[in-house]
Amino acid sequence: MKPVIQLFGESFLYSCSFAQTHAYEQFVPEHVLAYQISGQTQIYHQQQEMILEEGQILLARKNQFAKSIKIPAGEKAYQCVSVLLTKYQLQQFALDNVISCEERYQGRKNILLGPDTMLKDYFLSILSYIEPGKSVSRKLASVKVDEAILLLLAIRPDLKSFLFDFSDPYKQDLEEFMLKNFHHNAPIKHFAKLSGRSLTGFKRDFAEIFNTSPGIWLKNKRLSEAYYLIKKKSRNPRDIYLDLGFENLSHFYTSFKRKYGHTPAEIKLQNK
Template identity: 65%
Template sequence: MRPVIQQIGDSFVYSCTFDKAYTYEQFVPEHVLAYQISGQTRIYHQSGEMVLEEGHLLLARRNQFAKSIKIPAEGKKYQCISVVLSTTRLRQFSKANGIVCVEKYSGKKNILLRKDDFWKGYFQSLLPYVDRWSNVSAGLLNLKATEAIELLLHLNPGLETFLFDFADPYKEDLEAFMLNNFQYNAPLEYFARLSGRSLTGFKRDFAGVFKTSPATWLKNKRLSEALYLIREKKQKPRDIYIDLGFENLSHFYTAFKQKYGRTPAEVTTKK
């Protein structure tokens, strides 16, 4: 069973599942404030991994790749509610409050915030919206999203640069960037944005560095990594295909057979 992911207006996302685990990956285009109501979320991001336990509060910075596993607690469903702090909303807030940030943020992209009664009360106040969100006005939803920004600054004044640095990512070394991020199954526009380039500039620079197209390189890189993991590390295809950016196991088998002329199962018995 896939989880229920409910969008509440343009600022809130509620996720719920009874499944043992559910894995997915995503590009995070905006800042997100996520509260773990019950269960556990294991997050694998570009700088490592982290685990959200019940009651944990995560502030995640925009423009990053992430994969996560949702795990219900014993006898409970998995529940997590997130506030999307869009760049548009943050710009409006900074203008209205005279906040000017000239410093570029250079800290962690994912921060576990200290738990307290303020945050517990705030997220409890959002739960009634989950079942009755269609009857809630856009104005009220905007107030609740703005309240989250006010709370962040009140409880953590040092987050001002995190929130209000609107600069685009610096241009990355493209070869190093792709080698660190090839396993994410994301549109090319997201690779371009995170590497600090327009899509046109990304394709042009990519051809200069790798002498092939991004789509061809990504497919071949993922398959060569799969061959290494299966043949040398004795890993099973079903345990690695998602981690390597393939949409499903059938797609992985087809692509592998086309490239190597044999199935992953045959590779484990022949070198």
């Protein structure tokens, strides 16, 4: 059975799979509140790993790169439901409830929330909205998102700056930023945003530091890392191409051979 990923309106996302699946979306543009119904989600972010187990709830901050692997639990399917806390919805909530936030958020980007009956009951209440053939009106979705925000503030008042800091990311050291994040498969505009630059400023600074374009540098960096892992670490090409930002194995093999004159499999055989 094929994996099911359904977006209901602009607020609810439901994912179901009976086989281990890599998630290809690697840029998180909005805050996400997620409940793991069954199975587990392995999340890789900021060169760290966290696991969302069955029954756990995750609050993930916007504007970050992240990779995930969806893993079923035995005979049970992988199931996860998420609420998208968009900037627009949070700004509207802040206006309606006279909330201002001068503090810039400095904490963790991904927070596992402690066991909470109210939050779990909340997620159970929205599961009925994600049945096939049902639609969620914009007004109803807005009410349910507001309910999620109210619950978060009631349970964790300290999350105020997490939710209502609307400032742009800090400008970062570009060389350090790219060396940490080159393996993420994302459009250049997302690299620019997370580095704290406009797209124009990002391309200008990038050319000054690396003497090439972002697209060319990313491709060469990923390929050189692949060569190192296969040649020096004896890694299997099939096990690394997704982690290095390649969308499919065929594209990886073609690009690798064009650069090195041999396929990844041929390089691996040289080690034997």
